[in-house]
Amino acid sequence: MPMANLAGKKAFVTGGSRGIGAAIVKRLAAEGADVAFTYARSGERAGEVASAVEAEGRRAMSIQADNRDPDSVRTAVEKAAKTFGGLDILVNSAGIYEEASIDELTLEDFDRTLDVNLRAAFIASRAAVDHMPDGGRIVAIGSNLAVRVPFPGISLYAMSKSALIGLTKGLARDLGSRGITANVVHPGSTDTDMNPATGEGADVQRSIMAIPRFGDPAEVAGLVAWLAGPQARGVTGAEFTIDGGANA
Template sequence: MDVSNLKDRIALVTGGARGIGAAIARRLASEGAIVAITYGQSQAKADALVAEIEQAGGKALAIRADNRDGEAVGAAVKAVVERYGRIDILVNNAGIYEATAITEVTADDFDRTVDINVKAVVLATSAAARHMPDGGRIISVGSNLAQRVPFPGISLYALSKSALVGFTKAVARDLGPKSITVNIVHPGSTNTDMNPQDGAHADPQRDLMAIPRFNDASEVAGLVAWLAGPDARGVTGTEFTIDGGTNA
């Protein structure tokens, strides 16, 4: 294990059992952080990731939390604080993607998307900030679709990720006096089980890119790890897009 920048920092990654979240958890642990992850239904994957990190010499914890349940989100933060005494790094990664034409959107669709993609981020950030020492880091995983929407049917998703941009900038002002940085990372098409690079919808995504290849989740994790580390202590209230030039 390559312990360096984040040695003994306490990190919480929501939705950390799979995909980009799991890659972030691995990367933070490889740099020395003690990593807690939340998961919804993927307990087997969460347990396997914890075992993987611990076998590599790190420390990890998995917590079940439904991100649509505000009390569960707060309880996950509380569990980390009770075990480790604080949270140094919060990565708001958990989210859902659902494509629905605006003419078919229901109130339930809106509530589900906003509850998971926006409200849970607000609640986790609020709870974690109360226990975050000076110099902490808050990083949310947004989407390049918050900046440009090239396909129809994703109005709710784009709305929810766009909301995180304004939230990030405002919270950076709130927490700046404590030298807590608050930033958002916008991945583009990333090779995960939800959006595989060889999937049926992959080629239209590649056609939009300046560099026609999907991100590897580890590349997104590398950007998050940099924002969590000491070299980014002066970076706050900022958006970082990693999408192969899709939005160029």
């Protein structure tokens, strides 16, 4: 069982109603944090995640937000900070995945990918640090594809996650004097509804792993919770890959 390493902390997670984001919300709550999170469409899923947080005895707040809309992201952060009385932890988890060859991609595809995977993280970070005390935590959910691109058709996604590395390392430098850490977690193939372990192409993904199995979202959430906790106060500007050795 998780320890109460985050007792009394207040967290904000973008994209927290499904997949890895939902697992992170639940793990932070299990370790003692109150958690606000955004969701794009499914109020029902968001309600289920919020109920799981409340079952841990913690406060939950689900906020519908469009990650392509800067005002929507900023307002969500401000609302959470006002309700909770500040924010100690920010997890930039929301993301989309576009797959197409360069000769098929459009400028709209480019803009949409950067808006959600990068610009929203910048906006959330910029808004959150105004409400974050010294010693706060920022964790970005990147991708092992930011480091290695083993298949065609993922240039936009890889680019956006590579840029997220630069943003997060820059935050580590900007905020280091306040003891605020900023790190990136790079999941590989993880069993979610976006990329199920039984889906088309799953065997090809497993073929490049040293440990040929899809990850569990809870494993990623455990690493995020450690980075958000007291034992990681000296860890900043770092990347952590959890991909079964696909990038080994």
